[in-house]
Amino acid sequence: MLKFIRRFWIVVLLLITACSPVAPITSTPAPTAVVDDLAQYKPALITADQNDLAQLDHPTRYNLTLQYDPATPTLTGVEDVRFFNHQSAPLNEIYFRLFANYPDSGGKISVSHLSVDGAAASATLETQNTALRVGLSQPLAPRAEADLHLDFVVTVPRDSTGHYADFTATDSVTTMPTVYPLIPAYDSQGWHTELPPAYGDLVYADASLYAVTMTVPTTMTVIASGTTTRKDDNNNGTTTWHIVGAPMRDFDLNVSAQLQKTSATLGETTVNSWYDPADADAGKSALQFATDALRIFQNNFGTYPYRKFDVVETPTTAGGIEYPTLVVVARSLYRDPRNRQYFEFATAHEVSHQWWYGMVGDDQVNQPWVDEALAQYSALIYEEDLYGKDAAHQVMRNNFIGLYNRAKNAGQDMPVNLPVAAYDEATYGAIVYGKGPLFYDAIRTKMGDALFFKFLQTYFQRYRYKIATSDDILKTAEDVCNCSLQNEYQEWILSPQK
Numbered sequence: 001m002l003k004f005i006r007r008f009w010i011v012v013l014l015l016i017t018a019c020s021p022v023a024p025i026t027s028t029p030a031p032t033a034v035v036d037d038l039a040q041y042k043p044a045l046i047t048a049d050q051n052d053l054a055q056l057d058h059p060t061r062y063n064l065t066l067q068y069d070p071a072t073p074t075l076t077g078v079e080d081v082r083f084f085n086h087q088s089a090p091l092n093e094i095y096f097r098l099f100a101n102y103p104d105s106g107g108k109i110s111v112s113h114l115s116v117d118g119a120a121a122s123a124t125l126e127t128q129n130t131a132l133r134v135g136l137s138q139p140l141a142p143r144a145e146a147d148l149h150l151d152f153v154v155t156v157p158r159d160s161t162g163h164y165a166d167f168t169a170t171d172s173v174t175t176m177p178t179v180y181p182l183i184p185a186y187d188s189q190g191w192h193t194e195l196p197p198a199y200g201d202l203v204y205a206d207a208s209l210y211a212v213t214m215t216v217p218t219t220m221t222v223i224a225s226g227t228t229t230r231k232d233d234n235n236n237g238t239t240t241w242h243i244v245g246a247p248m249r250d251f252d253l254n255v256s257a258q259l260q261k262t263s264a265t266l267g268e269t270t271v272n273s274w275y276d277p278a279d280a281d282a283g284k285s286a287l288q289f290a291t292d293a294l295r296i297f298q299n300n301f302g303t304y305p306y307r308k309f310d311v312v313e314t315p316t317t318a319g320g321i322e323y324p325t326l327v328v329v330a331r332s333l334y335r336d337p338r339n340r341q342y343f344e345f346a347t348a349h350e351v352s353h354q355w356w357y358g359m360v361g362d363d364q365v366n367q368p369w370v371d372e373a374l375a376q377y378s379a380l381i382y383e384e385d386l387y388g389k390d391a392a393h394q395v396m397r398n399n400f401i402g403l404y405n406r407a408k409n410a411g412q413d414m415p416v417n418l419p420v421a422a423y424d425e426a427t428y429g430a431i432v433y434g435k436g437p438l439f440y441d442a443i444r445t446k447m448g449d450a451l452f453f454k455f456l457q458t459y460f461q462r463y464r465y466k467i468a469t470s471d472d473i474l475k476t477a478e479d480v481c482n483c484s485l486q487n488e489y490q491e492w493i494l495s496p497q498k
């Protein structure tokens with residue numbers, strides 16, 4: 001995410017903490033219906049990258065059957081998930097995140113009819129109702145899988161300003177980020193059910209496979225993560241959209257009867273810009289920014305493998321927010337010509353998250369710099385590619401150095417590699433978004449351009465569809481340059497130590 005504070009190009013990212021006992025959720029057995037066929041996901045990817053699917057080790061599979069009713073407004077869903085235990089120890093429980101229950105979102109999700117392998121299961125809510133703990137009657141053995149089934153109903157808040165207005169039903173567009181139950185990452189710390197402050201991103205999850213049907217009034221368009229493969233008119237005023245997406249950590253969903261579209265192609269990828277009819281010029285600019293950014297990042301990092309990319313104008317009060325194959329950018333940036341530079345920078349920042357967060361995953365709650373500092377530096381690479389080194393230096397001075405120096409001069413310098421919750425909102429922006437990218441500038445100066453860009457390509461290849469950590473960034477850079485970067489890492493990432 002990217003948060004804009006108007007006076008400067010102050011970029012701060014956004015997003016969520018908690019634990020309360022909750023009544024058990026009663027359930028009845030229900031059939032599971034996960035289709036065992038990788039072929040169905042291939043339309044999500046360009047031809048050259050469709051074999052990526054076979055290289056994934058038993059990714060989680062989500063089958064979602066969704067229905068949106070704009071009158072209420074509610075999203076009703078049936079979810080079937082096949083989950084594989086990648087750990088060396090048996091699991092006694094599986095968690096889902098229920099981010100629609102985030103405390104200030106204004107929205108709500110309730111879950112029912114939960115079953116595991118066809119047998120009724122019970123669950124308890126934790127972490128301010130944002131984590132659902134499903135107890136397993138039999139521990140799930142290492143390298144065994146379980147089929148989970150549940151029904152859910154999401155109440156979508158109208159004109160909500162909570163949580164950067166990222167989850168809201170408005171006249172122009174309804175935005176529903178990660179509102180279905182999502183299985184979080186399980187790593188050496190166990191299940192991740194933390195809730196960061198509102199200015200941090202929420203999702204820490206593994207790359208998964210999605211097959212989704214979404215039924216909406218025929219007058220509405222579905223703008224979602226993944227690729228639409230078919231639309232069926234139900235002859236009752238509704239249309240069912242069939243969507244596949246893979247490998248993706250998350251599934252973002254928007255519906256609109258108002259947004260218009262302009263498109264371009266980049267190889268086999270279709271790039272769509274969705275904008276309010278009043279913002280047609282800015283919508284065309286967003287398409288240009290996104291297409292240029294995808295091209296520049298492909299050239300510098302590695303292939304964008306998906307068949308589709310969307311940039312969507314929404315009422316969010318963040319500068320922009322990233323999702324798989326889709327980013328949203330704030331309407332306020334479409335409508336303020338004085339902020340055109342920031343509109344472009346923010347769009348490039350969000351597009352780069354397809355590589356950093358989307359394909360190379362990270363713990364956005366506990367190590368947010370892993371994707372955010374590199375997204376900032378990637379936006380600088382975009383500026384340099386299109387407008388030259390002088391323009392890029394100006395961006396670095398204004399955006400990164402100025403932002404960081406104001407915090408440092410105020411006695412608020414901190415290490416970069418801390419959890420979102422270790423910072424307040426302003427310091428989070430200054431340290432992670434201002435100081436963090438200066439680490440990349442320092443190691444680029446030391447390594448030289450050729451090795452620096454080789455490092456970025458190697459880092460992308462090593463961790464594509466996996467999870468990367470702070471240590472992985474440092475190790476990969478040192479491997480590529482065959483040099484020590486401990487001084488740069490100490491100065492820019494670990495200092496000042498208390």
Ligand SMILES: [Zn+2]
Nearest residue numbers: 001002372375
């Ligand atoms: Zn970001």
